[in-house]
Amino acid sequence: xxxxxxxxxxxxxxxxxxxxxxxxxxxxxxxxxxxxxxxxxxxxxxxxxxxxxxxxxxxxxxxxxxxxxxxxxxxxxxxxxxxxxxxxxxxxxxxxxxxxxxxxxxxxxxxxxxxxxxxxxxxxxxxxxxxxxxxxxxxxxxxxxxxxxxxxxxxxxxxxxxxxxxxxxxxxxxxxxxxxxxxxxxxxxxxxxxxxxxxxxxxxxxxxxxxxxxxxxxxxxxxxxxxxxxxxxxxxxxxxxxxxxxxxxxxxxxxxxxxxxxxxx
Amino acid sequence: xxxxxxxxxxxxxxxxxxxxxxxxxxxxxxxxxxxxxxxxxxxxxxxxxxxxxxxxxxxxxxxxxxxxxxxxxxxxxxxxxxxxxxxxxxxxxxxxxxxxxxxxxxxxxxxxxxxxxxxxxxxxxxxxxxxxxxxxxxxxxxxxxxxxxxxxxxxxxxxxxxxxxxxxxxxxxxxxxxxxxxxxxxxxxxxxxxxxxxxxxxxxxxxxxxxxxxxxxxxxxxxxxxxxxxxxxxxxxxxxxxxxxxxxxxxxxxxxxxxxxxxxxxxxxxxxxxxxxxxxxxxxxxxxxxxxxxxxxxxxxxxxxxx
Numbered sequence: 027x028x029x030x031x032x033x034x035x036x037x038x039x040x041x042x043x044x045x046x047x048x049x050x051x052x053x054x055x056x057x058x059x060x061x062x063x064x065x066x067x068x069x070x071x072x073x074x075x076x077x078x079x080x081x082x083x084x085x086x087x088x089x090x091x092x093x094x095x096x097x098x099x100x101x102x103x104x105x106x107x108x109x110x111x112x113x114x115x116x117x118x119x120x121x122x123x124x125x126x127x128x129x130x131x132x133x134x135x136x137x138x139x140x141x142x143x144x145x146x147x148x149x150x151x152x153x154x155x156x157x158x159x160x161x162x163x164x165x166x167x168x169x170x171x172x173x174x175x176x177x178x179x180x181x182x183x184x185x186x187x188x189x190x191x192x193x194x195x196x197x198x199x200x201x202x203x204x205x206x207x208x209x210x211x212x213x214x215x216x217x218x219x220x221x222x223x224x225x226x227x228x229x230x231x232x233x234x235x236x237x238x239x240x241x242x243x244x245x246x247x248x249x250x251x252x253x254x255x256x257x258x259x260x261x262x263x264x265x266x267x268x269x270x271x272x273x274x275x276x277x278x279x280x281x282x283x284x285x286x287x288x289x290x291x
Numbered sequence: 292x293x294x295x296x297x298x299x300x301x302x303x304x305x306x307x308x309x310x311x312x313x314x315x316x317x318x319x320x321x322x323x324x325x326x327x328x329x330x331x332x333x334x335x336x337x338x339x340x341x342x343x344x345x346x347x348x349x350x351x352x353x354x355x356x357x358x359x360x361x362x363x364x365x366x367x368x369x370x371x372x373x374x375x376x377x378x379x380x381x382x383x384x385x386x387x388x389x390x391x392x393x394x395x396x397x398x399x400x401x402x403x404x405x406x407x408x409x410x411x412x413x414x415x416x417x418x419x420x421x422x423x424x425x426x427x428x429x430x431x432x433x434x435x436x437x438x439x440x441x442x443x444x445x446x447x448x449x450x451x452x453x454x455x456x457x458x459x460x461x462x463x464x465x466x467x468x469x470x471x472x473x474x475x476x477x478x479x480x481x482x483x484x485x486x487x488x489x490x491x492x493x494x495x496x497x498x499x500x501x502x503x504x505x506x507x508x509x510x511x512x513x514x515x516x517x518x519x520x521x522x523x524x525x526x527x528x529x530x531x532x533x534x535x536x537x538x539x540x541x542x543x544x545x546x547x548x549x550x551x552x553x554x555x556x557x558x559x560x561x562x563x564x565x566x567x568x569x570x571x572x573x574x575x576x577x578x579x580x581x582x583x584x585x586x587x588x589x590x591x592x593x594x595x596x597x598x
Contacts, residue, residue, distance in 0.1 A: 034415050145347050
């Protein structure tokens with residue numbers, strides 16, 4: 027199959043339009059965060075830094091930011107440990123029930139968020155009789171974050187040369203020493219990438235969060251949701267939305283760089 | 292330090308000396324693959340089984356319980372009342388059909404938008420361009436779902452950019468409505484659909500396409516007879532995300548859907564406002580059942596190996 031020049035041009039134009047479609051709404055939010063108008067009117071007639079100033083002075087917003095960072099860090103840390111252990115088991119051993127296990131890891135993100143949310147809400151409140159707190163929120167987030175670390179670690183482990191580990195053992199290194207000095211250094215960048223993705227996934231999650239956080243726990247996405255419908259709040263919400271995008275996209279960007287750098291090496 | 296040749300000589304010389312605790316643990320682990328495996332899998336499996344699988348099972352069980360309408364207490368009285376409600380109350384049928392309709396529409400539209408750009412990325416663009424495009428598709432994938440829904444609240448508003456663009460054409464923004472919600476959902480899940488299709492297209496070898504044209508097939512025939520069948524699992528894989536994520540949505544519909552309700556809204560109001568978890572659990576069984584049917588149909592295309 028050889029594509030004609032016009033066919034290629036049409037494909038290029040459609041691709042460009044798709045990118046415009048993908049970036050316009052996010053661009054609108056970014057521009058609106060500088061829009062002097064209070065009610066998101068387009069096109070902006072005047073620009074201002076006022077809303078950014080208001081946002082940085084909002085105590086509610088700052089405490090929500092701190093909560094989000096705490097939850098995302100804790101969930102990523104738990105996911106890092108559990109995902110790495112599971113990836114090591116899946117890549118280096120054969121065992122009964124391997125298939126169901128791989129399904130079980132992706133289930134928390136494959137099922138609609140509302141199912142995960144209500145299942146955990148029900149388990150905490152009805153079955154265990156536990157009050158919703160920041161801890162229940164972290165448990166919930168860690169559960170669906172495991173898969174990002176697991177996927178990254180597994181992909182790396184499958185590409186790694188197993189003879190190095192065997193050589194290490196033959197030279198007398200113990201199991202732990204081999205892991206620490208041979209396996210871990212080779213998979214470190216994949217683990218960092220996985221943990222960064224887990225952080226980002228947790229940082230902007232909203233659906234499971236609304237079901238597993240108590241009323242007093244306000245993450246940044248919940249802050250946005252609570253303020254979005256309030257009159258006159260739109261410009262400040264725009265600012266916070268831009269901040270949320272930056273904080274979640276930057277880790278992804280670095281994670282991507284880490285994995286790409288590894289592949290091309 | 293017990294690595295490298297140094298440790299080998301050490302071990303050789305005090306082979307009869309009493310072994311340290313760490314050393315004994317290490318040799319025990321080295322000898323038994325089963326033990327190593329158990330240590331590795333126990334923590335993650337316990338977590339997933341106890342936190343998640345148990346919660347899903349408990350959800351299923353709770354759907355058969357009742358809430359005492361006087362005290363608001365949840366009692367383990369086994370009955371089918373919630374499910375009878377689901378099947379007899381027309382509200383649930385309407386909302387289920389609406390949710391299913393939106394999910395299917397969003398999925399189909401996303402596939403149609405995704406095909407050209409995925410094809411361009413995989414088969415036309417230069418490697419450099421391809422890298423840039425992959426990143427450009429990936430970045431918004433990770434931008435918050437909530438922010439994207441919120442962005443469409445601005446886009447769709449009466450004074451928003453869509454109205455500004457459409458007014459010269461004599462059209463109006465669909466506003467906060469079913470159409471607005473479908474547009475937003477399609478937008479949000481688009482990258483999830485593009486990426487698997489792109490990966491699938493990349494796997495279609497160039498020489499097969501060339502062979503097809505050398506044998507006289509027109510571009511369109513090649514696409515239909517060679518590319519499409521090879522791509523079907525990837526398309527199916529991409530559809531899982533758009534479909535499943537739309538089925539469970541309730542935030543987007545709240546933000547840009549006006550008064551329109553989807554299954555997610557019914558679940559959420561039963562959890563939050565009515566505090567009727569058993570009913571919410573029963574309603575949640577609908578998207579789960581639909582997803583299982585969808586996955587079992589899609590399984591046949593081999594899509595699950597493409598995730």
